[in-house]
Amino acid sequence: MPHYAADAVLFDLDGTLLDTIADLADGVNGMLAELGRPVRPLEEIHSFVGKGIANLVRRSLTENAHASEAEIDAALPVFRRHYARVNGRNTTIYPGVRETLDTLRAQGRRLAVVTNKSTAFTDPLLAHMGLSGFFEAVVSGDTLPTRKPDPEMVVHACALLDVEPARALMIGDSINDSLAARAAGVPVLLVRYGYSEGGVPVDAIDCDGLLSNALETLDHLQPR
The missing domain is CATH 3.40.50.1000 (HAD superfamily/HAD-like)
Known part of the structure:
Protein backbone atom coordinates (compact mmCIF):
# COMPACT_ATOMS: atom_id res chain seq x y z
CA MET A 1 0.00 0.00 0.00
CA ILE A 21 -28.95 11.36 -2.59
CA ALA A 22 -32.29 11.49 -0.74
CA ASP A 23 -32.35 15.29 -0.89
CA LEU A 24 -31.17 15.38 -4.51
CA ALA A 25 -33.91 12.92 -5.44
CA ASP A 26 -36.51 15.02 -3.61
CA GLY A 27 -35.32 18.09 -5.53
CA VAL A 28 -35.41 16.29 -8.87
CA ASN A 29 -38.83 14.76 -8.31
CA GLY A 30 -40.25 18.04 -7.04
CA MET A 31 -39.06 19.60 -10.29
CA LEU A 32 -40.44 16.78 -12.45
CA ALA A 33 -43.82 16.86 -10.72
CA GLU A 34 -44.12 20.62 -11.14
CA LEU A 35 -43.28 20.24 -14.83
CA GLY A 36 -45.89 17.52 -15.26
CA ARG A 37 -43.35 14.76 -15.91
CA PRO A 38 -43.17 11.31 -14.31
CA VAL A 39 -41.05 11.14 -11.17
CA ARG A 40 -38.01 8.86 -11.16
CA PRO A 41 -36.82 6.23 -8.68
CA LEU A 42 -33.98 7.16 -6.35
CA GLU A 43 -31.70 4.50 -7.87
CA GLU A 44 -32.01 6.09 -11.31
CA ILE A 45 -31.34 9.60 -10.02
CA HIS A 46 -28.36 8.14 -8.14
CA SER A 47 -26.69 7.39 -11.49
CA PHE A 48 -27.20 10.98 -12.71
CA VAL A 49 -25.15 12.60 -9.92
CA GLY A 50 -21.55 13.74 -10.40
CA LYS A 51 -21.17 16.44 -13.03
CA GLY A 52 -23.10 19.26 -11.44
CA ILE A 53 -26.68 20.47 -11.29
CA ALA A 54 -27.04 21.29 -14.99
CA ASN A 55 -26.11 17.72 -15.90
CA LEU A 56 -28.40 16.30 -13.21
CA VAL A 57 -31.36 18.31 -14.52
CA ARG A 58 -30.58 17.45 -18.14
CA ARG A 59 -30.38 13.72 -17.50
CA SER A 60 -33.48 13.76 -15.30
CA LEU A 61 -35.42 15.30 -18.19
CA THR A 62 -33.90 13.45 -21.14
CA GLU A 63 -33.04 9.92 -19.96
CA ASN A 64 -35.45 7.74 -21.97
CA ALA A 65 -37.46 10.90 -22.62
CA HIS A 66 -37.26 14.11 -24.63
CA ALA A 67 -36.80 17.72 -23.62
CA SER A 68 -35.78 20.72 -25.70
CA GLU A 69 -32.88 22.95 -24.72
CA ALA A 70 -35.40 25.64 -23.79
CA GLU A 71 -37.23 23.21 -21.49
CA ILE A 72 -33.97 22.17 -19.85
CA ASP A 73 -32.96 25.78 -19.29
CA ALA A 74 -36.39 26.58 -17.81
CA ALA A 75 -36.19 23.55 -15.51
CA LEU A 76 -32.93 24.61 -13.86
CA PRO A 77 -34.42 27.31 -11.59
CA VAL A 78 -37.30 24.97 -10.78
CA PHE A 79 -34.86 22.35 -9.53
CA ARG A 80 -32.87 24.93 -7.60
CA ARG A 81 -35.98 26.10 -5.81
CA HIS A 82 -37.05 22.58 -4.84
CA TYR A 83 -33.55 21.50 -3.83
CA ALA A 84 -32.95 24.63 -1.75
CA ARG A 85 -36.05 23.70 0.25
CA VAL A 86 -34.71 20.23 1.16
CA ASN A 87 -30.91 20.69 1.02
CA GLY A 88 -29.55 18.90 4.09
CA ARG A 89 -32.93 17.68 5.37
CA ASN A 90 -32.20 13.97 4.90
Missing part, protein backbone atom coordinates in the same frame (compact mmCIF):
# COMPACT_ATOMS: atom_id res chain seq x y z
CA PRO A 2 1.45 3.40 -0.98
CA HIS A 3 1.85 5.99 1.76
CA TYR A 4 1.63 9.65 0.82
CA ALA A 5 3.42 12.55 2.48
CA ALA A 6 0.37 14.72 1.93
CA ASP A 7 0.33 18.23 3.34
CA ALA A 8 -3.26 18.64 2.13
CA VAL A 9 -6.24 16.35 1.58
CA LEU A 10 -8.96 17.35 -0.89
CA PHE A 11 -12.43 15.81 -0.61
CA ASP A 12 -15.30 15.47 -3.01
CA LEU A 13 -18.63 16.18 -1.29
CA ASP A 14 -21.65 14.21 -2.56
CA GLY A 15 -21.02 10.49 -2.18
CA THR A 16 -17.68 11.00 -0.40
CA LEU A 17 -18.25 13.11 2.73
CA LEU A 18 -22.03 13.23 2.68
CA ASP A 19 -24.84 10.96 1.53
CA THR A 20 -27.03 13.56 -0.17
CA THR A 91 -28.45 14.19 4.28
CA THR A 92 -26.16 12.12 6.51
CA ILE A 93 -22.42 12.12 7.16
CA TYR A 94 -20.81 8.87 6.07
CA PRO A 95 -19.35 6.67 8.81
CA GLY A 96 -15.82 7.62 9.81
CA VAL A 97 -15.84 11.00 8.07
CA ARG A 98 -15.92 13.25 11.12
CA GLU A 99 -13.27 11.19 12.92
CA THR A 100 -11.08 11.27 9.80
CA LEU A 101 -11.36 15.04 9.50
CA ASP A 102 -10.60 15.46 13.21
CA THR A 103 -7.46 13.34 12.88
CA LEU A 104 -6.24 15.00 9.70
CA ARG A 105 -6.65 18.44 11.22
CA ALA A 106 -4.88 17.33 14.41
CA GLN A 107 -1.99 16.13 12.22
CA GLY A 108 -1.72 19.62 10.76
CA ARG A 109 -2.84 18.69 7.27
CA ARG A 110 -4.76 21.32 5.31
CA LEU A 111 -8.23 20.35 4.11
CA ALA A 112 -10.41 21.41 1.19
CA VAL A 113 -13.65 20.43 -0.50
CA VAL A 114 -13.65 20.17 -4.30
CA THR A 115 -17.19 19.59 -5.55
CA ASN A 116 -19.23 20.10 -8.69
CA LYS A 117 -22.17 21.21 -6.50
CA SER A 118 -22.97 24.93 -6.77
CA THR A 119 -21.76 27.30 -4.06
CA ALA A 120 -25.35 28.23 -3.18
CA PHE A 121 -25.91 24.64 -2.03
CA THR A 122 -22.40 23.63 -0.92
CA ASP A 123 -21.80 26.30 1.71
CA PRO A 124 -25.20 25.99 3.48
CA LEU A 125 -24.94 22.19 3.41
CA LEU A 126 -21.47 22.12 5.00
CA ALA A 127 -22.68 24.55 7.66
CA HIS A 128 -25.88 22.58 8.30
CA MET A 129 -23.90 19.36 8.73
CA GLY A 130 -21.36 21.01 11.06
CA LEU A 131 -18.39 20.46 8.74
CA SER A 132 -17.54 23.99 7.58
CA GLY A 133 -14.89 24.51 10.24
CA PHE A 134 -12.72 21.68 8.95
CA PHE A 135 -12.01 23.21 5.55
CA GLU A 136 -9.69 26.08 4.71
CA ALA A 137 -10.88 26.11 1.10
CA VAL A 138 -14.06 25.16 -0.72
CA VAL A 139 -14.01 24.98 -4.53
CA SER A 140 -17.53 24.54 -5.86
CA GLY A 141 -18.96 23.88 -9.29
CA ASP A 142 -19.34 27.56 -10.10
CA THR A 143 -16.07 28.80 -8.55
CA LEU A 144 -14.31 28.46 -11.92
CA PRO A 145 -15.54 28.28 -15.51
CA THR A 146 -14.80 24.53 -15.56
CA ARG A 147 -15.81 21.56 -13.41
CA LYS A 148 -14.39 18.11 -12.71
CA PRO A 149 -13.20 16.10 -14.62
CA ASP A 150 -11.29 19.22 -15.69
CA PRO A 151 -8.24 19.44 -13.38
CA GLU A 152 -8.46 23.21 -12.77
CA MET A 153 -10.64 22.85 -9.68
CA VAL A 154 -8.06 20.56 -8.07
CA VAL A 155 -5.18 22.84 -9.07
CA HIS A 156 -7.07 25.85 -7.71
CA ALA A 157 -7.72 24.13 -4.37
CA CYS A 158 -4.02 23.34 -4.02
CA ALA A 159 -3.17 26.97 -4.79
CA LEU A 160 -5.63 28.21 -2.16
CA LEU A 161 -3.98 25.92 0.39
CA ASP A 162 -0.48 26.88 -0.80
CA VAL A 163 0.38 23.22 -1.37
CA GLU A 164 2.03 21.70 -4.44
CA PRO A 165 -0.28 19.18 -6.18
CA ALA A 166 2.24 16.39 -5.65
CA ARG A 167 1.97 17.04 -1.89
CA ALA A 168 -1.82 16.73 -1.88
CA LEU A 169 -4.18 13.74 -1.87
CA MET A 170 -7.65 13.62 -3.45
CA ILE A 171 -10.49 11.54 -1.99
CA GLY A 172 -13.50 11.01 -4.24
CA ASP A 173 -16.09 8.54 -5.44
CA SER A 174 -16.17 8.72 -9.24
CA ILE A 175 -14.26 8.81 -12.49
CA ASN A 176 -14.67 12.61 -12.47
CA ASP A 177 -12.54 12.79 -9.32
CA SER A 178 -9.98 10.37 -10.70
CA LEU A 179 -9.59 12.15 -14.04
CA ALA A 180 -9.35 15.58 -12.42
CA ALA A 181 -6.79 14.47 -9.85
CA ARG A 182 -4.70 12.52 -12.35
CA ALA A 183 -4.53 15.48 -14.74
CA ALA A 184 -3.57 17.78 -11.86
CA GLY A 185 -0.77 15.47 -10.70
CA VAL A 186 -2.52 14.61 -7.43
CA PRO A 187 -2.73 11.02 -6.10
CA VAL A 188 -6.34 9.88 -5.76
CA LEU A 189 -8.20 7.38 -3.58
CA LEU A 190 -11.83 6.45 -4.26
CA VAL A 191 -14.46 5.34 -1.77
CA ARG A 192 -16.43 2.18 -2.49
CA TYR A 193 -19.64 3.50 -0.92
CA GLY A 194 -20.22 6.59 -3.11
CA TYR A 195 -22.23 7.42 -6.20
CA SER A 196 -19.71 6.74 -9.02
CA GLU A 197 -21.45 8.88 -11.64
CA GLY A 198 -22.81 6.98 -14.60
CA GLY A 199 -22.85 3.72 -12.68
CA VAL A 200 -19.21 2.95 -13.54
CA PRO A 201 -17.98 0.35 -11.01
CA VAL A 202 -15.51 2.11 -8.76
CA ASP A 203 -13.06 -0.79 -8.88
CA ALA A 204 -12.86 -0.32 -12.67
CA ILE A 205 -11.68 3.31 -12.33
CA ASP A 206 -7.99 4.21 -12.47
CA CYS A 207 -6.96 5.32 -8.98
CA ASP A 208 -4.30 4.75 -6.33
CA GLY A 209 -6.48 2.84 -3.89
CA LEU A 210 -10.02 2.08 -2.72
CA LEU A 211 -11.53 2.92 0.66
CA SER A 212 -14.37 1.05 2.33
CA ASN A 213 -14.55 3.63 5.12
CA ALA A 214 -13.25 7.19 5.28
CA LEU A 215 -10.99 6.26 8.19
CA GLU A 216 -8.93 4.10 5.83
CA THR A 217 -7.61 7.37 4.38
CA LEU A 218 -5.31 7.55 7.39
CA ASP A 219 -3.71 4.22 6.46
CA HIS A 220 -2.48 5.75 3.19
CA LEU A 221 -0.66 8.68 4.81
CA GLN A 222 2.86 8.89 6.12
CA PRO A 223 3.00 9.71 9.85
CA ARG A 224 3.51 13.33 10.87
Whole structure:
Protein backbone atom coordinates (compact mmCIF):
# COMPACT_ATOMS: atom_id res chain seq x y z
CA MET A 1 0.00 0.00 0.00
CA PRO A 2 1.45 3.40 -0.98
CA HIS A 3 1.85 5.99 1.76
CA TYR A 4 1.63 9.65 0.82
CA ALA A 5 3.42 12.55 2.48
CA ALA A 6 0.37 14.72 1.93
CA ASP A 7 0.33 18.23 3.34
CA ALA A 8 -3.26 18.64 2.13
CA VAL A 9 -6.24 16.35 1.58
CA LEU A 10 -8.96 17.35 -0.89
CA PHE A 11 -12.43 15.81 -0.61
CA ASP A 12 -15.30 15.47 -3.01
CA LEU A 13 -18.63 16.18 -1.29
CA ASP A 14 -21.65 14.21 -2.56
CA GLY A 15 -21.02 10.49 -2.18
CA THR A 16 -17.68 11.00 -0.40
CA LEU A 17 -18.25 13.11 2.73
CA LEU A 18 -22.03 13.23 2.68
CA ASP A 19 -24.84 10.96 1.53
CA THR A 20 -27.03 13.56 -0.17
CA ILE A 21 -28.95 11.36 -2.59
CA ALA A 22 -32.29 11.49 -0.74
CA ASP A 23 -32.35 15.29 -0.89
CA LEU A 24 -31.17 15.38 -4.51
CA ALA A 25 -33.91 12.92 -5.44
CA ASP A 26 -36.51 15.02 -3.61
CA GLY A 27 -35.32 18.09 -5.53
CA VAL A 28 -35.41 16.29 -8.87
CA ASN A 29 -38.83 14.76 -8.31
CA GLY A 30 -40.25 18.04 -7.04
CA MET A 31 -39.06 19.60 -10.29
CA LEU A 32 -40.44 16.78 -12.45
CA ALA A 33 -43.82 16.86 -10.72
CA GLU A 34 -44.12 20.62 -11.14
CA LEU A 35 -43.28 20.24 -14.83
CA GLY A 36 -45.89 17.52 -15.26
CA ARG A 37 -43.35 14.76 -15.91
CA PRO A 38 -43.17 11.31 -14.31
CA VAL A 39 -41.05 11.14 -11.17
CA ARG A 40 -38.01 8.86 -11.16
CA PRO A 41 -36.82 6.23 -8.68
CA LEU A 42 -33.98 7.16 -6.35
CA GLU A 43 -31.70 4.50 -7.87
CA GLU A 44 -32.01 6.09 -11.31
CA ILE A 45 -31.34 9.60 -10.02
CA HIS A 46 -28.36 8.14 -8.14
CA SER A 47 -26.69 7.39 -11.49
CA PHE A 48 -27.20 10.98 -12.71
CA VAL A 49 -25.15 12.60 -9.92
CA GLY A 50 -21.55 13.74 -10.40
CA LYS A 51 -21.17 16.44 -13.03
CA GLY A 52 -23.10 19.26 -11.44
CA ILE A 53 -26.68 20.47 -11.29
CA ALA A 54 -27.04 21.29 -14.99
CA ASN A 55 -26.11 17.72 -15.90
CA LEU A 56 -28.40 16.30 -13.21
CA VAL A 57 -31.36 18.31 -14.52
CA ARG A 58 -30.58 17.45 -18.14
CA ARG A 59 -30.38 13.72 -17.50
CA SER A 60 -33.48 13.76 -15.30
CA LEU A 61 -35.42 15.30 -18.19
CA THR A 62 -33.90 13.45 -21.14
CA GLU A 63 -33.04 9.92 -19.96
CA ASN A 64 -35.45 7.74 -21.97
CA ALA A 65 -37.46 10.90 -22.62
CA HIS A 66 -37.26 14.11 -24.63
CA ALA A 67 -36.80 17.72 -23.62
CA SER A 68 -35.78 20.72 -25.70
CA GLU A 69 -32.88 22.95 -24.72
CA ALA A 70 -35.40 25.64 -23.79
CA GLU A 71 -37.23 23.21 -21.49
CA ILE A 72 -33.97 22.17 -19.85
CA ASP A 73 -32.96 25.78 -19.29
CA ALA A 74 -36.39 26.58 -17.81
CA ALA A 75 -36.19 23.55 -15.51
CA LEU A 76 -32.93 24.61 -13.86
CA PRO A 77 -34.42 27.31 -11.59
CA VAL A 78 -37.30 24.97 -10.78
CA PHE A 79 -34.86 22.35 -9.53
CA ARG A 80 -32.87 24.93 -7.60
CA ARG A 81 -35.98 26.10 -5.81
CA HIS A 82 -37.05 22.58 -4.84
CA TYR A 83 -33.55 21.50 -3.83
CA ALA A 84 -32.95 24.63 -1.75
CA ARG A 85 -36.05 23.70 0.25
CA VAL A 86 -34.71 20.23 1.16
CA ASN A 87 -30.91 20.69 1.02
CA GLY A 88 -29.55 18.90 4.09
CA ARG A 89 -32.93 17.68 5.37
CA ASN A 90 -32.20 13.97 4.90
CA THR A 91 -28.45 14.19 4.28
CA THR A 92 -26.16 12.12 6.51
CA ILE A 93 -22.42 12.12 7.16
CA TYR A 94 -20.81 8.87 6.07
CA PRO A 95 -19.35 6.67 8.81
CA GLY A 96 -15.82 7.62 9.81
CA VAL A 97 -15.84 11.00 8.07
CA ARG A 98 -15.92 13.25 11.12
CA GLU A 99 -13.27 11.19 12.92
CA THR A 100 -11.08 11.27 9.80
CA LEU A 101 -11.36 15.04 9.50
CA ASP A 102 -10.60 15.46 13.21
CA THR A 103 -7.46 13.34 12.88
CA LEU A 104 -6.24 15.00 9.70
CA ARG A 105 -6.65 18.44 11.22
CA ALA A 106 -4.88 17.33 14.41
CA GLN A 107 -1.99 16.13 12.22
CA GLY A 108 -1.72 19.62 10.76
CA ARG A 109 -2.84 18.69 7.27
CA ARG A 110 -4.76 21.32 5.31
CA LEU A 111 -8.23 20.35 4.11
CA ALA A 112 -10.41 21.41 1.19
CA VAL A 113 -13.65 20.43 -0.50
CA VAL A 114 -13.65 20.17 -4.30
CA THR A 115 -17.19 19.59 -5.55
CA ASN A 116 -19.23 20.10 -8.69
CA LYS A 117 -22.17 21.21 -6.50
CA SER A 118 -22.97 24.93 -6.77
CA THR A 119 -21.76 27.30 -4.06
CA ALA A 120 -25.35 28.23 -3.18
CA PHE A 121 -25.91 24.64 -2.03
CA THR A 122 -22.40 23.63 -0.92
CA ASP A 123 -21.80 26.30 1.71
CA PRO A 124 -25.20 25.99 3.48
CA LEU A 125 -24.94 22.19 3.41
CA LEU A 126 -21.47 22.12 5.00
CA ALA A 127 -22.68 24.55 7.66
CA HIS A 128 -25.88 22.58 8.30
CA MET A 129 -23.90 19.36 8.73
CA GLY A 130 -21.36 21.01 11.06
CA LEU A 131 -18.39 20.46 8.74
CA SER A 132 -17.54 23.99 7.58
CA GLY A 133 -14.89 24.51 10.24
CA PHE A 134 -12.72 21.68 8.95
CA PHE A 135 -12.01 23.21 5.55
CA GLU A 136 -9.69 26.08 4.71
CA ALA A 137 -10.88 26.11 1.10
CA VAL A 138 -14.06 25.16 -0.72
CA VAL A 139 -14.01 24.98 -4.53
CA SER A 140 -17.53 24.54 -5.86
CA GLY A 141 -18.96 23.88 -9.29
CA ASP A 142 -19.34 27.56 -10.10
CA THR A 143 -16.07 28.80 -8.55
CA LEU A 144 -14.31 28.46 -11.92
CA PRO A 145 -15.54 28.28 -15.51
CA THR A 146 -14.80 24.53 -15.56
CA ARG A 147 -15.81 21.56 -13.41
CA LYS A 148 -14.39 18.11 -12.71
CA PRO A 149 -13.20 16.10 -14.62
CA ASP A 150 -11.29 19.22 -15.69
CA PRO A 151 -8.24 19.44 -13.38
CA GLU A 152 -8.46 23.21 -12.77
CA MET A 153 -10.64 22.85 -9.68
CA VAL A 154 -8.06 20.56 -8.07
CA VAL A 155 -5.18 22.84 -9.07
CA HIS A 156 -7.07 25.85 -7.71
CA ALA A 157 -7.72 24.13 -4.37
CA CYS A 158 -4.02 23.34 -4.02
CA ALA A 159 -3.17 26.97 -4.79
CA LEU A 160 -5.63 28.21 -2.16
CA LEU A 161 -3.98 25.92 0.39
CA ASP A 162 -0.48 26.88 -0.80
CA VAL A 163 0.38 23.22 -1.37
CA GLU A 164 2.03 21.70 -4.44
CA PRO A 165 -0.28 19.18 -6.18
CA ALA A 166 2.24 16.39 -5.65
CA ARG A 167 1.97 17.04 -1.89
CA ALA A 168 -1.82 16.73 -1.88
CA LEU A 169 -4.18 13.74 -1.87
CA MET A 170 -7.65 13.62 -3.45
CA ILE A 171 -10.49 11.54 -1.99
CA GLY A 172 -13.50 11.01 -4.24
CA ASP A 173 -16.09 8.54 -5.44
CA SER A 174 -16.17 8.72 -9.24
CA ILE A 175 -14.26 8.81 -12.49
CA ASN A 176 -14.67 12.61 -12.47
CA ASP A 177 -12.54 12.79 -9.32
CA SER A 178 -9.98 10.37 -10.70
CA LEU A 179 -9.59 12.15 -14.04
CA ALA A 180 -9.35 15.58 -12.42
CA ALA A 181 -6.79 14.47 -9.85
CA ARG A 182 -4.70 12.52 -12.35
CA ALA A 183 -4.53 15.48 -14.74
CA ALA A 184 -3.57 17.78 -11.86
CA GLY A 185 -0.77 15.47 -10.70
CA VAL A 186 -2.52 14.61 -7.43
CA PRO A 187 -2.73 11.02 -6.10
CA VAL A 188 -6.34 9.88 -5.76
CA LEU A 189 -8.20 7.38 -3.58
CA LEU A 190 -11.83 6.45 -4.26
CA VAL A 191 -14.46 5.34 -1.77
CA ARG A 192 -16.43 2.18 -2.49
CA TYR A 193 -19.64 3.50 -0.92
CA GLY A 194 -20.22 6.59 -3.11
CA TYR A 195 -22.23 7.42 -6.20
CA SER A 196 -19.71 6.74 -9.02
CA GLU A 197 -21.45 8.88 -11.64
CA GLY A 198 -22.81 6.98 -14.60
CA GLY A 199 -22.85 3.72 -12.68
CA VAL A 200 -19.21 2.95 -13.54
CA PRO A 201 -17.98 0.35 -11.01
CA VAL A 202 -15.51 2.11 -8.76
CA ASP A 203 -13.06 -0.79 -8.88
CA ALA A 204 -12.86 -0.32 -12.67
CA ILE A 205 -11.68 3.31 -12.33
CA ASP A 206 -7.99 4.21 -12.47
CA CYS A 207 -6.96 5.32 -8.98
CA ASP A 208 -4.30 4.75 -6.33
CA GLY A 209 -6.48 2.84 -3.89
CA LEU A 210 -10.02 2.08 -2.72
CA LEU A 211 -11.53 2.92 0.66
CA SER A 212 -14.37 1.05 2.33
CA ASN A 213 -14.55 3.63 5.12
CA ALA A 214 -13.25 7.19 5.28
CA LEU A 215 -10.99 6.26 8.19
CA GLU A 216 -8.93 4.10 5.83
CA THR A 217 -7.61 7.37 4.38
CA LEU A 218 -5.31 7.55 7.39
CA ASP A 219 -3.71 4.22 6.46
CA HIS A 220 -2.48 5.75 3.19
CA LEU A 221 -0.66 8.68 4.81
CA GLN A 222 2.86 8.89 6.12
CA PRO A 223 3.00 9.71 9.85
CA ARG A 224 3.51 13.33 10.87
